[in-house]
Amino acid sequence: MARGLGMVAIGSVLTVAGTFFVFVDRIEIVREIVLLACLLGAVFVVLGRTSLSVILRMIALKGLGVQRVLIVGAGAEGQELAGRLVSDSSRRYELVGFLDDLATSVPDVGQHLGVLGRLDVLGNAILEHEIDKVMIAIPSLSHERLLGILADAEASYADVWLLPDLFQLMVSPVIEGGVRGLPLIAVNEIRLRGLSRLAKRLLDIVVGMALLTLASIPMVLIAVIIKVDSKGPAFYVQRRVGRDGREFPILKYRTMVDGADEYGQTWTVDDDPRQTRFGRFLRRYWIDELPQLINVVKGDMSLVGPRPEQPDYVSQFRSEFSRYMVRHRERAGMTGWAQVNGKRGDSSISERTRFDIYYVENWSILFDLRILLRTAVMVVRGDAR
DSSP: OHHHHHHHHHHHHHHHHHHHHHTTTOHHHHHHHHHHHHHHHHHHHHHHHHHHHHHHHHHHHTTSSOEEEEEEOOSHHHHHHHHHHHTOTTOOEEEEEEEOSSOSOOOOSSSOOOBOOOGGGHHHHHHHTTOSEEEEOOTTOOHHHHHHHHHHHHHTTOEEEEOOOHHHHHHSOOOTTTBTTBOOEESSOOSOOTHHHHHHHHHHHHHHHHHHHHHHHHHHHHHHHHHHHSSSOSEEEEEEEOGGGOEEEEEEEOOBOTTGGGGSOOSOOTTOTTBOHHHHHHHHTTGGGTTHHHHHHHTSEEEESOOOBOHHHHHHHHHHSTTGGGGGGSOEEEEOHHHHTTOOTTSOHHHHHHHHHHHHHTOOHHHHHHHHHHHHHHHHHTOOO
């Protein structure tokens, strides 16, 4: 609310500046316009925020965008947090239960909830109860235990919020509003949840269908040219790993000689001898990725996201890089933040992973549009590869 009223104040100042120059000889009109602008601005801010709150509450009552929460710690802090979650009027959260090494039960907090087990069963509890968010309510928890909880949560694709102690509260950014005023720190917050994920999916469907319709005839012609240019099928299908570690068949135009995998080289490099004449052109302008629009419309992929890897590589990389699987919390993309920053092909896996995780943890619609725009520029310039 304070931020909204601040915008009203800024708008009023701009109104003063504009009307002063227009009605420089009639100060009384300026005064009336300013008063009216302030009044209407404040009214619209209040009505807008109230309407948005009501709409979000109605959506939550339908079960959309509701996040299932598990509290680590059943002591006084955990019970206080549970009470605020249960009484939260926005209905954004569904409290599932607690984990605690000492307590075996908790007082009634408005729902029949219990302790589901000790902290060492966190990973299994997240999967079994489909937990979206883990809230840690043990301010005195050791760093070692906290790191263990983070590792279990990340492996199971759950967000982690932390109820801070006084020192953490002073040095760490706190989630705006927390839970009914209770301050919380987002340790590994994932932006794509609920309505945000729905908005991204709608963007994929609308833009993907439009591009697929516009490109349908050229895509058929490209397939014919591939067949004429070299022996083998026009399309190349390969298993890749997408969101939540699920495998899917990715579609691409064939750009290499038939049976190229038998050569033993798997990474594609510049001037790769396995590429066909026409395939080299397709790769330069990223045209070989066009069939993946079908993957996008089907829901296997997104227009923007971490590029998908083969299952064998994922198994290898997840054991070598501690946060590698964070990139699999969202759908794989036709293009991504790593790719528009030059991290493609046989570039460093650690660098690509760093860019992918940054994207997942900082997603927004504007971020997606920015990546799509940069991708379009790279394609036109012919430096997509």
